[in-house]
Amino acid sequence: MGRRRSEPEKAPNHERWLITYADLITLLMIFFVLMYTISNVNAKKFAQLSSSMSQALLGEKSGYFIGEAQGPLIVDTEQAAAAKTEAANMEDALEKLKKYIKEKGLEGQVEVGQEERGLVISLKEALLFSIGSADLTPEARKVVADVGQVLIKMPNNIRIEGHTCNLPINTSRYPSNWELSTTRATNVVRYLVTQVGLKPEVLSATGYGEFRPIVANTSEQNRVKNRRVDIVVLKSVFNIAEPGKG
Template structure:
C-alpha cells in the first residue's frame, strides 16, 4: 500500500505575524518621532514614507495565497498650527498700526506748535501721548482750558481710529496742595483725568466702554521732584492707547 504523503506545514504563516508586528512598531515610532518634531517638512516626508511602506501599492505582504493583502491607504498630513507665525504677524500689524497713529499725532503736533507741550512714544503698554498739565489747566485747577480743549479733541479724534482700550492717567508733582478745592494731589490728578476722559467721550467720539480714568498723584514720577524742571515733567495727563496684550485686562466681564 502506497504511503500517504504528508502536507508540509505552511512555513510562511509566522512571517505574516512577524511583519504585522514590525509594521505596527514602525508606525508607532514614526508617530512618536513626528509628534516630537515641529518641522513641517520632515513631518510630511515621514508621512509620505509611511504611506508607501504600509500600502505597498496593493501588493501582498508575503506574496502567497495565505497572505492578507494590504489595500492602498492614504495618510492625511495635518499641518501643525502656526501659532507662533500668526502671533508674530498679528504683533507686526499692531506695531504698524500704532506707528501710523503716532505719525499722524506727531504731524498734528508739529503743525499746531504743540511739540514742546505734548510728547509721544510707543512701549510695551502701547502708544502714550503725554500732555503737560500747563497746556490743559491753570495752576491748581482741574477744568480744561477752552482753547486747549479744541486741541485735545483733535488729538482724541486721531486716536479714535483704533478699537483698543484707552486709559487716561493723571499725574502731579510732589508739591502739597495749597487751596481748599482739592484735599490732595491724588484728588487733583483724579479730577483732571476724569475731565479729560469725559471731554474725549463727548467731543472726540471715544466710546465710554473702552476708556477709563486713572489717578496716580505724585506717586509715579518720571523725573526728580527736587528741581522745577523735574516737577514740570511730572505734571502730566497721559493718554494711553493700550496694546492688545494690555487691552485684555480692560475687557468688560
C-alpha cells in the same frame, strides 16, 4: 506498601534562556521606537511654536528653528494678521501726531512715543490746566479734540492717566494729589466722550498723584515734566487685564 519507583529525571533544557533573551530584545526595540516617536513629535511641535511666535510677534514669515516640520500653526494666522494691522495703525497714528505737534508748535508741551504697552501721548500740565485746577483750558480743549480725532477710529482701549509732582495740595476741592490727578484724568475722558465722540466703553481714567514720576522731583524743571496727563492707547494683548475684555 512498597515504595514507588522514582521516575527518571528529565534532561535539563539548556535553551530556555533564548525565550528570556527574545523578550528582552523585544522590549528594548519597543522602548527605542517609543523614544524616537516622542522625540520627533516634540521637535515638530517646537518648530511649529517657533514659527508661529515669530509670525505673531514680528508680523512676518520666518523659518523653523528645528528641522523643516510642517503642520497647522499654533498661533492662528488671523491673529498674526490682526497684530500686524494693529502695529500699522499704531505707527500711522504716531506719525500723524508727530506731524500735528510740529505743525502746531507744541514741542515740549505734547510728547508722543511707543512703549511696550502701546502708544503714549503725554500732555503737560501747562497746556491743559491752571496750577491746582482740573478744568481744561480753551487751548487744552482744542488739543484734546485734535488728538481724539486721530484716535477715534482705533478699536483699542484707551487709558487716561493723571499725574502730579510731589508738591502737596490741600484745598476744599482737592485734599491731595490723588483727587487732583484723578479729576484731571476724568475731565479729559469726559471731553473725549461728549465733545469728540469716542466710545465710553474703550475709555478709562486713573490718577497716580505724584507716585509715577518720569524724572526725580529734585527741581522745578523736573516737576514740570511730571505734571502731566498721559493718553495711553493700549495694545490689544493687554485686553485680558481690562474688565469685561478678553
